[in-house]
Amino acid sequence: MDSTCEGHSSGPDDVTSSTTDDDSVTEKKNPPLAFTEKRIDITQDFLAAASELELGELVMGENFTLHEAMSAIELMDPKMDGGCFRLRVHPTVEDVVAQGWLRGMPDDEVLATVDATFACLVSWMEGAFIAQTLHTNLLMTDPDVLSAACECQPEKEEKDRVAGRTMTALSHGLAHMAILVRHAIGSASVCEEEDFAMQFPVRVSSSLTFDETLDLIKAAEKTLITVGKQLDIAPIIQSNNDRVPVLNAVVDRLAWLRAALEAMQHMIIPRHNMYSKDDDGEPINFRPRLRQAAERLSTAVECATRFHDTVEMGKMAPVGQDGDFGWLTCFIPDLNRRYLPPAFPRKSEFLTRRHGLKQLEKFTRRLYDVATNVPHIVHDLSLIIQYLRSFCELESCALSRSVLQLVLLPNDERVLGETHLMDILKDTIKMQTGAPLMYPGSPSNKSEVVQELFDEFASDAVRVYLCLIQAFGHNSGRQRDKIGIIFDDFANLQLEAERVDQEATIVTGLYAQAHGGDTKGPPIGTHLASFMNIQSLRLIHWYFELGFRLELFAECEYASVWWYMREIVSKWTFSWVDNATKFIYAEYQSDLMKYQKENPKAVKTRTSKLIKMDEKFKKKLANLKNLYTQGEEVVYTGMHMFCVGLQASGKMRIPELLPGQSEKMRYDHRMASLQPFAHPYYVPFPNYKASSGIDVMVLQGATKCFNDAASCFKSAKDALSLHTGDARCLAQARIAGQNSIVCKILASGARPDAKVEFDFSDKGFPFAPTLKLT
Amino acid sequence: MSIGVAKTKTAVEESSWAHDHHTLSDDAPPVASGDQRGNIRIVPYKDETQIGDVMRLITKDLSEPYSIYTYRYFIHNWPQFCLLAQDSVTEQYVGVIVCKMERTPAVNKMRGYIAMLAVDEAYRKLGIGTKLVHRTIELMVNEQCDEVALETEVSNVNAQRLYLNLGFVKEKRLFRYYLNGVDAFRLKLYFSPPSHGIEAQEWAAQEVS
Numbered sequence: 001m002d003s004t005c006e007g008h009s010s011g012p013d014d015v016t017s018s019t020t021d022d023d024s025v026t027e028k029k030n031p032p033l034a035f036t037e038k039r040i041d042i043t044q045d046f047l048a049a050a051s052e053l054e055l056g057e058l059v060m061g062e063n064f065t066l067h068e069a070m071s072a073i074e075l076m077d078p079k080m081d082g083g084c085f086r087l088r089v090h091p092t093v094e095d096v097v098a099q100g101w102l103r104g105m106p107d108d109e110v111l112a113t114v115d116a117t118f119a120c121l122v123s124w125m126e127g128a129f130i131a132q133t134l135h136t137n138l139l140m141t142d143p144d145v146l147s148a149a150c151e152c153q154p155e156k157e158e159k160d161r162v163a164g165r166t167m168t169a170l171s172h173g174l175a176h177m178a179i180l181v182r183h184a185i186g187s188a189s190v191c192e193e194e195d196f197a198m199q200f201p202v203r204v205s206s207s208l209t210f211d212e213t214l215d216l217i218k219a220a221e222k223t224l225i226t227v228g229k230q231l232d233i234a235p236i237i238q239s240n241n242d243r244v245p246v247l248n249a250v251v252d253r254l255a256w257l258r259a260a261l262e263a264m265q266h267m268i269i270p271r272h273n274m275y276s277k278d279d280d281g282e283p284i285n286f287r288p289r290l291r292q293a294a295e296r297l298s299t300a301v302e303c304a305t306r307f308h309d310t311v312e313m314g315k316m317a318p319v320g321q322d323g324d325f326g327w328l329t330c331f332i333p334d335l336n337r338r339y340l341p342p343a344f345p346r347k348s349e350f351l352t353r354r355h356g357l358k359q360l361e362k363f364t365r366r367l368y369d370v371a372t373n374v375p376h377i378v379h380d381l382s383l384i385i386q387y388l389r390s391f392c393e394l395e396s397c398a399l400s401r402s403v404l405q406l407v408l409l410p411n412d413e414r415v416l417g418e419t420h421l422m423d424i425l426k427d428t429i430k431m432q433t434g435a436p437l438m439y440p441g442s443p444s445n446k447s448e449v450v451q452e453l454f455d456e457f458a459s460d461a462v463r464v465y466l467c468l469i470q471a472f473g474h475n476s477g478r479q480r481d482k483i484g485i486i487f488d489d490f491a492n493l494q495l496e497a498e499r500v501d502q503e504a505t506i507v508t509g510l511y512a513q514a515h516g517g518d519t520k521g522p523p524i525g526t527h528l529a530s531f532m533n534i535q536s537l538r539l540i541h542w543y544f545e546l547g548f549r550l551e552l553f554a555e556c557e558y559a560s561v562w563w564y565m566r567e568i569v570s571k572w573t574f575s576w577v578d579n580a581t582k583f584i585y586a587e588y589q590s591d592l593m594k595y596q597k598e599n600p601k602a603v604k605t606r607t608s609k610l611i612k613m614d615e616k617f618k619k620k621l622a623n624l625k626n627l628y629t630q631g632e633e634v635v636y637t638g639m640h641m642f643c644v645g646l647q648a649s650g651k652m653r654i655p656e657l658l659p660g661q662s663e664k665m666r667y668d669h670r671m672a673s674l675q676p677f678a679h680p681y682y683v684p685f686p687n688y689k690a691s692s693g694i695d696v697m698v699l700q701g702a703t704k705c706f707n708d709a710a711s712c713f714k715s716a717k718d719a720l721s722l723h724t725g726d727a728r729c730l731a732q733a734r735i736a737g738q739n740s741i742v743c744k745i746l747a748s749g750a751r752p753d754a755k756v757e758f759d760f761s762d763k764g765f766p767f768a769p770t771l772k773l774t
Numbered sequence: 775m776s777i778g779v780a781k782t783k784t785a786v787e788e789s790s791w792a793h794d795h796h797t798l799s800d801d802a803p804p805v806a807s808g809d810q811r812g813n814i815r816i817v818p819y820k821d822e823t824q825i826g827d828v829m830r831l832i833t834k835d836l837s838e839p840y841s842i843y844t845y846r847y848f849i850h851n852w853p854q855f856c857l858l859a860q861d862s863v864t865e866q867y868v869g870v871i872v873c874k875m876e877r878t879p880a881v882n883k884m885r886g887y888i889a890m891l892a893v894d895e896a897y898r899k900l901g902i903g904t905k906l907v908h909r910t911i912e913l914m915v916n917e918q919c920d921e922v923a924l925e926t927e928v929s930n931v932n933a934q935r936l937y938l939n940l941g942f943v944k945e946k947r948l949f950r951y952y953l954n955g956v957d958a959f960r961l962k963l964y965f966s967p968p969s970h971g972i973e974a975q976e977w978a979a980q981e982v983s
């Protein structure tokens with residue numbers, strides 16, 4: 001970014017920007033309201049009309065909605081009306097510098113101020129208003145004025161420059177950061193107002209270029225290091241010794257800021273790229289520079305790791321609570337009150353320094369994770385989805401999810417700005433099922449009809465996957481809603497895939513008939529359908545996993561959810577993966593035969609080509625195995641049985657406000673988003689009742705259910721314990737073991753009054769809670 | 775408590791407001807020890823003379839109060855869906871429910887919406903809350919209601935238990951719904967089956983608004 005940076009308020013719908021225009025942040029510049037109509041006094045008419053109203057009667061215009069009702073404030077009610085407190089006159093940045101606040105600022109206050117500012121930055125990144133957080137530090141509101149003021153009052157001695165240099169660097173750096181952050185979140189468009197507040201009520205700008213800002217921060221770091229060295233050499237007074245670690249801690253913060261800025265610049269498409277075109281009129285393609293980003297982020301992580309242990313070196317808050325940081329010289333909590341709507345809650349929740357810095361460290365690690373891991377997953381669509389899923393599990397924030405989106409698809413449909421998603425899709429299909437229609441020279445590869453159908457499928461799939469990838473950028477609540485809608489597209493893709501398979505089978509069959517059974521490649525089958533079904537089932541799996549993670553299911557729904565997970569998701573995934581495995585074997589056999597035919601001598605000696613073939617085959621098998629989680633089916637069965645047992649024993653009530661209807665209604669709505677899949681993935685309520693046999697099980701009694709559940713958990717435990725090298729499996733085995741004991745206790749009737757608790761606190765196993773008796 | 779002051783979106787369901795359900799205001803609660811408590815009767819909202827009591831009961835559980843227009847918006851438009859619980863001995867109002875019901879244009883469903891529910895602390899765990907909700911739902915069903923919705927803070931387990939016991943389900947989780955940064959659950963009780971693609975339509979409609 002070479003131009004100076006500037007951010008403007010986000011547009012006409014921006015409630016807090018009414019006092020702002022491009023050049024000014026003061027109310028004075030607002031044009032005076034123009035009254036062109038003649039005004040008349042309606043007081044008497046109003047009072048007369050009001051006297052006809054009943055007490056409490058409300059006269060409403062058509063457009064008076066709940067929104068208006070709730071936004072209305074009762075004037076002079078101190079809990080509602082922000083305007084009933086007098087606005088104080090606050091010092092300006094110039095005042096602060098002229099009065100020597102910075103010169104006299106002790107190092108521990110410098111550190112505390114930087115940390116508090118970082119905490120505010122995080123509060124802002126997590127959804128609070130910038131005017132109530134970052135910009136309550138007066139010095140952050142206008143970097144240019146701060147620079148100018150510091151230049152007017154040059155400090156003679158290096159040691160007096162610490163605060164001025166630090167704050168100036170911080171101010172310019174964070175202005176660039178704020179604009180970068182808002183640009184990233186705005187461009188990725190995966191956030192809504194609850195995730196992030198886009199408004200800049202006060203203009204955010206720095207007249208320094210990005211590189212100049214980095215230099216400024218570096219120079220500040222140098223100053224601090226020099227001062228530290230001088231103190232180290234000449235510890236005239238004992239207290240100087242204590243200053244050095246504090247200064248080093250500030251240097252760490254500045255170094256973090258510089259590294260993080262640079263890294264983000266490597267990862268995020270620049271603003272000017274988005275609108276400019278090259279000489280041929282093509283949009284300029286941006287490629288994230290992940291290697292460079294990773295280098296800078298490794299430095300940033302290193303700095304951030306030290307935040308935790310040094311935060312206490314900063315000035316202590318007077319009553320031990322950070323609060324709104326009003327106890328720090330540069331912080332003025334209600335500095336920007338006049339830019340906030342009158343009914344706005346006057347207190348914003350502030351993160352403490354400790355908490356804010358911890359979040360900042362986590363954020364830095366997440367970006368590092370993106371920069372280092374994304375290059376390894378971008379060749380395979382399943383891995384991309386898998387990565388997006390795991391990223392959600394990492395308590396990702398709006399900004400890191402946005403950055404991930406921009407890294408994956410910075411300009412258009414090219415992943416990392418390089419490989420077209422279409423090519424990745426095709427590679428993934430080859431990897432997962434080895435579709436013969438992509439096999440050069442095969443009858444279906446040569447068939448125009450098949451290829452046309454396939455192209456149509458592939459371009460539809462690319463469109464759907466673009467939506468899906470974007471859905472993963474949203475917070476998990478909204479993500480689940482969006483996935484529920486994308487199911488419709490997945491169901492369509494499945495149908496399209498089946499059509500391609502059918503046509504390919506016909507074409508290949510005809511060819512084989514005419515050529516004595518030769519299919520010119522691996523035998524044809526439901527390759528694309530297998531691919532699409534596995535993809536759909538993985539997505540359904542995630543949809544339910546999100547349901548558990550978001551704590552959406554009520555206990556009375558558990559039995560049906562776990563039944564569905566076992567009977568539909570697990571069993572069908574297993575079956576389609578098994579199918580795909582057979583295709584991969586067949587492909588390998590066919591390749592081998594072809595190779596042996598062409599190289600009769602190579603059979604005995606293992607040529608490098610053969611070794612490569614073997615490796616590829618093994619890799620494909622391992623990849624398929626990853627799509628199916630071992631042992632989960634038995635665990636689900638156990639959970640299902642257990643819940644039925646609870647129902648049979650009366651420990652779990654099924655609410656029936658409308659007898660005979662309520663449960664069905666709940667089920668129908670819960671499963672509604674699966675309807676597009678139709679049979680077999682959408683199971684209507686009567687079919688669920690019939691095939692689960694749940695009513696019969698309830699009649700057979702709780703003891704049998706608990707005993708059956710106990711043996712399911714026992715066998716899950718035994719099977720999972722065999723994976724001695726896999727910590728995840730072993731942890732799951734432990735849970736299964738404990739659950740089996742709980743089931744046994746209940747079956748024995750030893751604790752008839754015990755209450756059952758489903759403990760989902762182990763986030764690693766959202767589907768497999770630990771059962772507890774209380 | 776369900777509704778919140780809207781920030782910029784217009785729909786109720788989209789609105790947000792900072793409240794902390796467990797923060798009690800300084801207002802003195804009506805004192806009633808076990809033996810002073812009389813029978814509780816559920817009475818319909820009569821007129822503006824009760825609005826002070828409605829506001830007193832609700833405001834206690836809010837950190838930031840609703841303006842009087844918010845109460846009037848609901849009560850004036852849907853007085854039939856505002857019920858109060860009254861102690862027959864002290865004549866004090868000890869519980870209240872405030873709702874609305876209208877057809878949602880996007881999906882053409884008659885949707886009841888529970889905006890506010892509160893029971894005086896001294897009268898909790900007696901089934902009053904459940905009774906207020908149950909009675910209101912009956913009234914709504916009589917008027918061909920398709921579903922009843924509400925929002926509640928994820929941490930408000932008391933309210934959730936009450937609603938789940940009645941057969942509500944947590945349809946979705948709304949990220950940082952309240953301005954105090956807390957997530958909400960949207961709870962729903964259904965009286966008619968989903969129409970195909972309804973969720974998608976509704977979602978699209980929300981996107982537009």
Ligand SMILES: CC(C)(COP(=O)(O)OP(=O)(O)OC[C@H]1O[C@@H](n2cnc3c(N)ncnc32)[C@H](O)[C@@H]1OP(=O)(O)O)[C@@H](O)C(=O)NCCC(=O)NCCS
Pocket residue numbers: 775776795835890891892893894897898899900901902903904905924925926930932933935936939
């Ligand atoms: C939520 C609230 C309205 C519940 O009111 P309530 O009158 O206490 O509710 P109920 O008595 O109907 O039910 C609550 C629990 O008490 C139990 N209960 C009912 N009668 C009981 C009795 N005689 N003895 C013991 N427990 C009883 C109910 O079963 C239920 O709990 P459970 O799951 O353990 O069975 C009340 O706690 C409140 O005002 N909270 C603050 C405001 C609020 O959060 N509103 C909801 C906004 S969405």
